[in-house]
Amino acid sequence: MIAAQLNLLCAAYQNVDRVGLATADPGPTGANDSGITKRTLSWSTPAAGNMTAVATFPSITGIFTHITLWDGSVFIEAIPNAINVAGTPSDVTVAVEHTVDA
Amino acid sequence: MPLFVASAAKSALTGVRHTTKASARTSIADNFETGLDHWVNVHGYLTTTNGDVSAPISLNDYSAGYHRTELLSDNQRAKVTIGSTSTGKARLIICADPDFRRYYGIEIETGIVNNKIHIIKGFSPIDVKKFNTVNQTATTGATAEVWMDWPNNTVRAYYNGSQIASLPVPAYEIQHGAGHRKTGVVMGVDWILAPGVLFESFEAWDV
Numbered sequence: 001m002i003a004a005q006l007n008l009l010c011a012a013y014q015n016v017d018r019v020g021l022a023t024a025d026p027g028p029t030g031a032n033d034s035g036i037t038k039r040t041l042s043w044s045t046p047a048a049g050n051m052t053a054v055a056t057f058p059s060i061t062g063i064f065t066h067i068t069l070w071d072g073s074v075f076i077e078a079i080p081n082a083i084n085v086a087g088t089p090s091d092v093t094v095a096v097e098h099t100v101d102a
Numbered sequence: 103m104p105l106f107v108a109s110a111a112k113s114a115l116t117g118v119r120h121t122t123k124a125s126a127r128t129s130i131a132d133n134f135e136t137g138l139d140h141w142v143n144v145h146g147y148l149t150t151t152n153g154d155v156s157a158p159i160s161l162n163d164y165s166a167g168y169h170r171t172e173l174l175s176d177n178q179r180a181k182v183t184i185g186s187t188s189t190g191k192a193r194l195i196i197c198a199d200p201d202f203r204r205y206y207g208i209e210i211e212t213g214i215v216n217n218k219i220h221i222i223k224g225f226s227p228i229d230v231k232k233f234n235t236v237n238q239t240a241t242t243g244a245t246a247e248v249w250m251d252w253p254n255n256t257v258r259a260y261y262n263g264s265q266i267a268s269l270p271v272p273a274y275e276i277q278h279g280a281g282h283r284k285t286g287v288v289m290g291v292d293w294i295l296a297p298g299v300l301f302e303s304f305e306a307w308d309v
Contacts, residue, residue: 001116009118019124067124079124082280086170088140092128099121 001102006049010100014043015071019055019094022066022078030068030075036060038070041096049100059089067094126174127308143167144202145227154185154300157290164293166202166227168286173308176278177252180285180306184244189213190298191291197250198284202227204276206257208248210240210299221259221269234267240299
């Protein structure tokens with residue numbers, strides 16, 4: 001498949017515009033949300049079927065099990081990722097990468 | 103009468119795969135102004151002496167501990183600012199498990215004759231093997247760093263921001279991953295007359 005088509009398919013994922021943190025498995029509904037304000041994702045322009053977005057949760061504490069991805073208030077998917085910020089509040093930067101290949 | 107002939111043409115399907123990955127990074131900064139509430143002791147107990155992290159003088163023994171915030175990747179780096187100095191040894195630890203059974207780090211050794219920095223591989227809170235030793239006198243206000251350069255499987259040591267030693271290590275020589283990303287210190291190593299250098303601040307971050 002040509003790169004332009006891969007990029008078009010990749011860009012279709014840009015409806016995912018927010019990232020959150022969950023304290024346990026969110027299941028299919030986005031449950032166990034940490035309550036920490038979700039951060040906006042700004043995607044790079046797709047290239048070779050790949051795009052990335054970075055967001056920072058400023059000065060947070062807690063133990064989290066999943067990174068959650070949202071289209072506005074609609075839960076899309078979760079990615080397991082153990083995050084333990086149990087000491088002094090720290091910035092946590094999350095990098096999300098979406099790839100389409102054929 | 104029409105003649106129907108079954109199609110013999112071949113077909114193909116297009117397979118498209120979407121993959122989403124996420125990774126996280128964080129950082130730690132502690133100047134011990136609020137004590138050691140955010141530290142977990144592994145051996146003895148860490149304390150502060152005039153604002154520097156230290157092993158307690160009364161114990162005449164080493165103390166080891168890690169910061170409660172665990173870094174989020176295996177490509178991690180830690181830095182201390184050296185506070186008071188005296189004869190002895192202190193260590194800065196990265197990539198550690200909660201019991202300090204395996205880790206990498208550096209040892210800062212100060213004395214009348216020996217003033218050195220060693221790259222270390224740890225096997226317990228106190229037992230280490232030392233590698234690629236360099237002569238370096240540690241002074242108050244200077245910084246010392248250790249970096250597990252994950253992409254290059256190399257442990258790197260820095261003094262005042264300049265690399266002074268490096269040690270290639272086998273991939274997965276020690277266990278990595280969540281639960282094995284503690285960063286911490288061991289103070290008062292080989293305490294005889296004095297505790298060695300103390301640290302006035304501690305930082306660690308995912309590179």
